[in-house]
Amino acid sequence: MIGEADAWGFTPPRCALSRAPTLPLQGRVFQCDRSLTRRSALLSLPALALLSRPAHAVEPVPLLFEQLYKSMGVRGLVFSDMVQALKGQPVAMRGYMAPPLKPESRFFVLTREPMALCPFCQSDADWPADIVVVYLDRTTPLLGGGEAVVVRGRLEVGSATDLETGFVSQLRIVDAVFRHA
């Protein structure tokens, strides 16, 4: 569960193992050999994990959905002091990948609970208020949706509109990487 010491160890996205040509790791780009079998890719995980954690790197601060907002009311949400303090800092969050609009994207929505419906796809479904938008380092194959993931990246706080989709978000994790949780 969340908060366990080893829950934040990074491994590459599951789907990236077999399909993604490159893999972003904390600012480095690791060339992912397309010819790697799943088995050999899995065998190389400890090495990847080491690469991804240089001794001087700032460890991401685990952040829970319930820690995002001080209050949530009709007139809007108020960011928690913790979120304000973590602005621009590396964070790690566990949540669920909302069913994505496209199988490959730089962009997905992280939700507290698994979404039964895809709000992108259903006209009468709606996003919960406390979503976090994840901008990956680069276009990456995403999961089928509704799956638990751990995301690491830099926390952005405040209203922003996605230029491509017009999607408005209040909290974002940018330069992000994710793994199956």
Next chain:
Amino acid sequence: MARSLAPRAALFVVSTLALTVAALPAAAQTIYPIDRAEILAGSKFDLKVEFPGAPAAGAAKVTINGQDAAAVLGKPVAFQEREDGQGHSAFWVRDAVITKPGRYTVEATAGDRKASVTWEVFDTQAGGKAKNVILFIGDGLTVAHRTAARILAKGLKEGKYGGELAIDDMPAMALVSTSGMDAVVTDSANAMSAYTTGHKSCVNAMGVYCSLSKGNLAHPKVETISEIVKRSRGMAVGVVTNTEIEDATPAGMVAHTRRRADYNDIVDMFWAVKPDVIMGGGSPNFLAKSTPGSKRTDDTDYIKRFEETGWKFVSTRTELDAAKGAQKLLGLFHTGNLDGALDRFVLKKGTVDKFPDQPDLTDQVRAALDVLSKNDKGFVLMVESGRIDKYSHSLDWERAVYDTIMLDNAVKIAKDFAAPRNDTLIVVVGDHAHGVSIIGTYDDERPGQRLRDKLGVYEQSIVPNYPAANAAGYPDKVDVSRRLAFMFGSYPDWCETGHPYLSGENVPAVAGPNKDFIANEAYCNVPGAARREGNLPQSAPQGVHSADDVVLTATGPGSELFRGRIDNTRVFRIMATALGLSPGNGE
């Protein structure tokens, strides 16, 4: 025209037409409003004719009763050759009005292609007896919900009930058919649009016909009852719901859009129409996008805008109680839908801990009537119990039925308001049905382990042992040992437990890989749970609406016009007639 033909001949004409359409890809012109449209004299509508083959303006001709359409309507024509870059040309007359009642045949001609429709423009001379109309919508309200609500709220003994529901105890009743112009089964947008405009539309659309226009807001519009009574009578309008205020049913009072999901556009439309009372959930689309929690894409702060122009804004039940005497009221009590009655009054689940001071629909109706009855020209109030539908989609019948009881409580308040006045038409109706039915009772005492072993049918469907309802009409306990066996006719893959969902609303299916929906395994290990293979396409996450007719009950002046089976568009016509909304009725 078709009216004078014998039914058989008419059928032949229709099927010949269908064959012709199927055989020729570039078929006849399409005319909106459509054939057999009933248009309130004096109401506004857009005439649109789509000419396949994209003829030039000079080659396309539109007449009404043989005369030039623009001349008859007294409005300019806008002709768009290759509308939105498509293969048709569009002839538009926006904001058309016909004040003289009668039959109007519209003919469109281009080259050898010709099409015609006939409208009935109706007046309301026979009516005008009601000053106010209160339209109650039980979203998805089906006969089984009513029966279950009656059993739970009034009790059943030796085949007779312990009392009448307020929604049943009315002098007028009718069966209402709900299909839109596009399909057999409708949705709440299309269905509400029929009630508020008198025109059939298509799924996802409100206040418009679904044409070939590309923009969601560009389709041919028809006027809503809110716009008509405000524009032509100076009456007050109220829109009250326990769902998001932008949801299809409340939105149908004000909206003109092809796409019900465009909530921000719908808030703009609330602002344009300015109902005197607006109450529901869905505040995020009223907040400027710079406010965390906003779902707007612009910087308009609609709460502030309404406040600055005279609306009292309230966000809790306490604030609503304190708002007595307000001239106008904007109540947004939740970021999403308000919690249902079962969660608020009995189980304390849903979002009750986050929003502990939500009003009940009864509080909302009381407050709305207080504000609206100050207008001496009268009012139109729409009240929706919206989660009957949502809980039926999620196959959670207890929650749907508690919200049916809540609807009944709200109707009781309206009837008490209307009783001494004799000037208020009250209509209670579903907007569409769900495939739901009560087939017996589940009894934990019955032998066997499987859910079907617990089911008693016919003489073994022993009356359930819910406790007698409390003063508010609700049993305090829903997880009793002998429960209604309330069945859903359409479902995804799911595990049916035969028990109420005490820890929160049912989520029958979850997204699987490949975006299709699979049973939510959380329920599959409940003792006795039955795994059901879905009978819906795998893409369906929940149950769906059904095309069955819905029951309408009514009381007050004009209610006598409801009888037999009617199309849903007739509900508008009867409300308009009761209020006397055509120009001749003392405008």
